[in-house]
Amino acid sequence: MMLPTDPRRAVPDHVPETARPLGDRVLRLGRIAWAVVGIAAAGLVVYTAASTLSGVVVPLVVAAVLGILLQPAVDRLERAGLRRGLGAAAVLVVLAAVLGVAVWVTVVGVVEQSTEIADRLTRGLATLQEELAGTSLDVSGIDLGSATSALSGGLASLFGSVFSSAAAFLVGTFVAVFFLFYVMADWPRIEAFVARYASLGATSGRDVVDQATTTLRRYFGAMSVSNLLAAALIAVAAVVLGVPLAVSIALVTFVTSYVPFLGAIFSGAFAVLIALGSRGPTEALVLLGVILVMQNVVQTLVLTKLSSDRLRLHPIVNLGSTVVGTVLAGLLGAMLSAPVTVMLRDVVGHLRRRPDHDDAPGPSGADAPSDPPDQAPARDGAPRSEG
Structure with a gap:
């Protein structure tokens, strides 16, 4: 027998929006508006906190992305018989070696060419001054010595901030290396933990x-x-x-x-x-x-x-x-x-x-069908056994 329905019960979701009472529509719009405001406020708080802690947040985000990209290499080492911790350490050592060699080759080459580059730039600027002399783009009045002194003074005044930025970068890099190691070493557990709370809709x-x-x-x-x-x-x-x-x-x-x-x-x-x-x-x-x-x-x-x-x-x-x-x-x-x-x-x-019909939870309570189970229609047209 059908249970009496409560007239105050909310209108089912499948009812079109235009068929809902005005009060229900206003209430629904109000909830959506507050949800948008809450999401915007949460995003603003997260953005402000991330901007304040950017010296640490940026290296951690980079480390997380690198960990996701390099994790298949650790998996291959694990399948080859190496424990995940040792595999993550081996990947870190190889990555550090590649970066170190690249930086060394580049810096050494630039240092070797620095004198010649400076001479070429000086001669090029002198030639440019001669070519533009007497034109509206005349740059001969520029005092290179004064410009160099001003630039040196500016660099000296910025030394403290550069030093503090470099120190923050080194600290962030140090933390990021450890974070990268644990992302690669503990990826199966991290993936399982995130997957436990990341289900969306029917996925x-x-x-x-x-x-x-x-x-x-x-x-x-x-x-x-x-x-x-x-x-x-x-x-x-x-x-x-x-x-x-x-x-x-x-x-x-x-x-x-x-x-x-x-x-x-x-x-x-x-x-x-x-x-x-x-x-x-x-x-x-x-x-x-x-x-x-x-x-x-x-x-x-x-x-x-x-x-x-x-x-x-x-x-x-x-x-x-x-x-x-x-x-x-x-x-x-x-x-x-x-x-x-x-x-x-x-x-x-x-x-x-939307979830499939077979996976959708069955109705209960006031929405339960009044027909007895043995009189329910058979699925897919197959005859129901009377056993």
């Missing part, structure tokens, strides 16, 4: 975590391929032009390409200065043209093609997310904007997905 937490990590790996894999291609082509151009330190130029181009916009400017200036100091202005201009084509055309097209295919992300959305990420979180936001956008899109998709 299990394990699937949500797997999809997010796959998105990160696919995006940075596509970026690595495009960066490697651009760095290799620029190094080949440097060798053809007779510019020294082609390996250093390729390393700097590859590493800085992970930072949108500023990375290309830094690596381009680095390569052009070496070409100017070693070969002269003609070779420097030719190499600059090659760099502009490689980083702004070839690299962009390759990254757009790979990221669009692997992440189903439209180039316009990719560019817009990069701009928004840069405004909100600086260089870190620019680096992670595309994968975070894909993750948010996947979250919305999980929340919109």
Whole structure:
């Protein structure tokens, strides 16, 4: 027998919005508005706290991303018979060795070329003053000595802040190394813990975590391929032009390409200065043209093609997310904007997905069917046994 329904009971969700009483619609809109305000306030608090602690938060975020990207290497070592802690330590040692060699090769090469680069720049500036003398762009009145003194004074005044920033960077790096080690070593437990609370809609937490990590790996894999291609082509151009330190130029181009916009400017200036100091202005201009084509055309097209295919992300959305990420979180936001956008899109998709009919919980209480179980219709048209 049917239980009497309470007229004060809320209207079921499947009833269209226009068929709901006005009071229910106003109440629903009010709840949505307060939810939006609460989410915005929580986001503001998190953003303010992250900005205040950026010296520690940024290295930790970078370490977490590196841990997710390098975790498959630890898995392979574990399958080969090495314990996860030792495997994580081995990956850290290899990573530190690669970074150390890259920095050493680059710094030594730049130091060896520094005198020649300075001489070339001085002669170039003198030639520019002679060419522009008597024109509206005359720069002969500029006192290089005064400018150098002012620059030196400015650098001296900034020494304290630079030292404190360097100290904060070293502390953040030290903490990030330990965090990276434990992310790689304890990834199975971390993944299980996050998956326990990450279920969205009809999607299990394990699937949500797997999809997010796959998105990160696919995006940075596509970026690595495009960066490697651009760095290799620029190094080949440097060798053809007779510019020294082609390996250093390729390393700097590859590493800085992970930072949108500023990375290309830094690596381009680095390569052009070496070409100017070693070969002269003609070779420097030719190499600059090659760099502009490689980083702004070839690299962009390759990254757009790979990221669009692997992440189903439209180039316009990719560019817009990069701009928004840069405004909100600086260089870190620019680096992670595309994968975070894909993750948010996947979250919305999980929340919109409805559970299957077989997996939906059965009605209970006032919504329970009044028919006895033995008179319920058989599923899929199959006759019900009378046993």
